[in-house]
Amino acid sequence: MKIGKVFIGNELILKWLQLEGGCIRMAYFNFENDSIELIIEHPAMPEHNPGEYAEDVDLVFTTYQDNVGNKVNIRQPIYPRSR
Numbered sequence: 001m002k003i004g005k006v007f008i009g010n011e012l013i014l015k016w017l018q019l020e021g022g023c024i025r026m027a028y029f030n031f032e033n034d035s036i037e038l039i040i041e042h043p044a045m046p047e048h049n050p051g052e053y054a055e056d057v058d059l060v061f062t063t064y065q066d067n068v069g070n071k072v073n074i075r076q077p078i079y080p081r082s083r
Contacts, residue, residue, distance in 0.1 A: 018075040
């Protein structure tokens with residue numbers, strides 16, 4: 001087995017998610033879903049009352065190719081996940 005520990009800074013993760021200027025408040029690995037869950041504070045996120053759980057949201061990206069052949073990703077507005 002070959003393994004290594006990788007450190008990825010908050011700013012890079014927020015840039016990838018197109019949530020620059022935000023703040024990652026908590027991160028943990030969800031073994032059941034094989035995913036990383038992030039609690040992010042950002043003006044685009046839904047309102048949150050202290051003491052309540054953060055709402056699940058879906059980040060939706062639209063990808064297209066511009067007129068010179070570059071791949072462009074645009075994040076759509078953030079809405080709470082419908083339950």
